[in-house]
Amino acid sequence: MSTWANLGLQDSASPLMEQLIFFHDHALLILVMITVLVGYLMFMLFFNNYVNRFLLHGQLIEMIWTILPAIILLFIALPSLRLLYLLDEINEPSVTLKSIGHQWYWSYEYSDFNNIEFDSYMIPTNELSTDGFRLLDVDNRIVLPMNSQIRILVTAADVIHSWTIPALGVKVDGTPGRLNQTNFFINRPGLFYGQCSEICGANHRFMPIVIESVPVNYFIKWISSNNS
Numbered sequence: 001m002s003t004w005a006n007l008g009l010q011d012s013a014s015p016l017m018e019q020l021i022f023f024h025d026h027a028l029l030i031l032v033m034i035t036v037l038v039g040y041l042m043f044m045l046f047f048n049n050y051v052n053r054f055l056l057h058g059q060l061i062e063m064i065w066t067i068l069p070a071i072i073l074l075f076i077a078l079p080s081l082r083l084l085y086l087l088d089e090i091n092e093p094s095v096t097l098k099s100i101g102h103q104w105y106w107s108y109e110y111s112d113f114n115n116i117e118f119d120s121y122m123i124p125t126n127e128l129s130t131d132g133f134r135l136l137d138v139d140n141r142i143v144l145p146m147n148s149q150i151r152i153l154v155t156a157a158d159v160i161h162s163w164t165i166p167a168l169g170v171k172v173d174g175t176p177g178r179l180n181q182t183n184f185f186i187n188r189p190g191l192f193y194g195q196c197s198e199i200c201g202a203n204h205r206f207m208p209i210v211i212e213s214v215p216v217n218y219f220i221k222w223i224s225s226n227n228s
C-alpha cells in the first residue's frame, strides 16, 4: 500500500509486477539517455555562431538519424510485447475468484468452494477504527492463498468498473455483459489494497479492494469456516 511521500511504484508482491517494474525502469533509462542527448544538442546549437556555407546535404547522417531511433524503439517495443503476452498467460489456476462491480461496492464469489459469496463495502470514515485506512479499508476482505496461481473473473452489474491492485500488477475492467479474465500469483503474506479505477459515477473510486494474502492452510481453514 502507498504511504506518505511514495511517489513511485509500490513494492511488488507478484512476479508480474516485478517484471512491470523492470520494464518501467528499462524504458525510463532509455528516455533519460534520449533526453540528455537531445538536450545537449539543443543547448550547444543555441550557443553556436558558426555556419558551414558548403554544407547543403548529408546522405549518411540522415540515414543514421532515421534508422537509429527505429532501432531504439525496438528495444522498448519487444520487451513491451513480451510483458503484454506474459500478463495474459493463465497457468493452471488453483483458485478462481469472481468479482462483480456495483455502484459502489464489489461483490465476490468463490465458485470453486460451494459458491461462497459476499459484498465488500468501504468502511465510512466515521465508523473507521483508529488503525484503519481512510477510503481504503473494507468490511469484508478477500482472502486468498499465497504462492498459488489465482484466476480473477471480473464483470459489472451496472456501469464500467475496474478491479485494480497496484502491488500485484492487476488492472481489469469490469464491463456489464462481459466476463474479463486475468491471473496473478501473490508471493508474500499481507494486506494488499486497491481501488476501482474506471469512471463509475459520483463518489467514484470509493469502492476499494482489500486482499488478505495468507498461507494455504489458513485459506483452507477460512474456506471451511465459511462453508459450515
Ligand code: CUA
Pocket: 101, 102, 104, 160, 161, 162, 196, 197, 198, 199, 200, 201, 204, 205, 207
Ligand atoms: Cu467503480 Cu470506479
